[in-house]
Amino acid sequence: MPPATEATADAQLKPLARGLAVPPGVPARSNVPSVRYDLAVSGTGELTPDDGVPGDDGPREIFERGGASWYGIQFHQRKTASGERFDMTAMTAAHKTLPFNTRVCVRSLVNGSEVLVRINDRGPYAMGRVIDLSRAAADRIGLTGLGIKQVALSIVDREGMRCGGLPVEASDAQAPAPVADRARAPAPARRKAAVPPRRRR
Template sequence: MKPAYRWLWLVFVSLVLVACSTVKTASAISQTPLKTASKATVKSGAFFQNDGPADHIPVNLDLVPNAVPQDEPLIKAANLPYSALGMNFRPDTSDSPYKVKGKASWYGKQFHGRRTTSGERYDMFAMTAAHPTLPIPSYVKVTNLKNGKTVVVRINDRGPFHRGRILDLSFAAAHRLGFVGQGSASVMVERVWPDAGGEHVAAATAPRAAPIAAAAPKYLQLGAFNKLASAEAMLKKMVDELDQRYDTKLGIVNQQGVYTVRLGPFPSADEVRTAAESLNVENIVMN
């Protein structure tokens, strides 16, 4: 082969290899399997692609505490109607009770560290879960109907998009419930709220009990906008820039037509000032 043709051939092959090595990144909310993907089946279940337990499981996984229900502002962008795998979903942002029996599954290392629908990073060792329509964030008590074990988890993601399943739990939650090896289990899912005497579990037909009045929580205002799109743009920017410990405290509230991006709640004004100093916020506005 002549040198000139050989050089052109090598350039062409290099370009092809570069193109083939370019892949599209995915997030924890993108659970759509590739059409050519196959499942690696184990004796008692199946893992999608490279999903499954972590390569190194913490020795104290049994000691991971339940999520503690808190009053948190809903994340607007995470509660909009959406479609997935040919199905349409409309999140229920009301304070309605929820008590349903069904199959729960879990998701693990393939999604660990990726963004969830809430914008937070998925932590397979935290007490969280994905639900198709419950508010984000909200809390549920999950009971394994086979062994009676229970956990309380925080809903911060969407899924599972499977007609036969009602909940996708974190690896830690599934471990505590005792069905990691089976891949899925029959469970009871009940929505819970914070209450002065501890967690409050609503009956399927009962309205939410009114909480006892407490000191108003404090919030650090990060920005105020006339347009929701502008507030959502700032929220996304803050999620990308802030330390992960602040992810669950970020939210947008509509205050008489003004969309406010705020951080909280904090139990006291002193903690708001501490957060403002760590974030280099000069003009401290509390609400």
């Protein structure tokens, strides 16, 4: 058999048909649900944070979701709306409506990390933000580098609920015990100067 020449090799090549690489009759649009980008809107939703630990009491109900911000050294030791001093190293937070001392599990919707905080202040009042974390709480979920992060809030109102993969104890994130006022010693009574008796004339 004679060897194939370049002309016969070119004659065997056929151009590809132009068109979509989808079989006929199959829709070209994907059936995968589109991603939702409305996480900045405050309110409840179908996203249910769950750490997936065996023995957990199931997904927690989301109270609110939206943006989380933080505050630190510039407010350290100033009085909060609850009357106690702000401590940027404590696991506390500010919320517009939740009662003081409410325990809240804050879950990052960016990296899934969680932190348990106690509400002791009011705020934030910026559009789209639902909670203001202390510096320490913000560090726990990697918020300080970003400034604002999307989070989901769940109220922890039962002992044994989980936050950050650990069961919440009754003492976690509780209000500090009130400092007893020191009993003031009564001021010493002032002695009246002795008045000499009047001499009778």
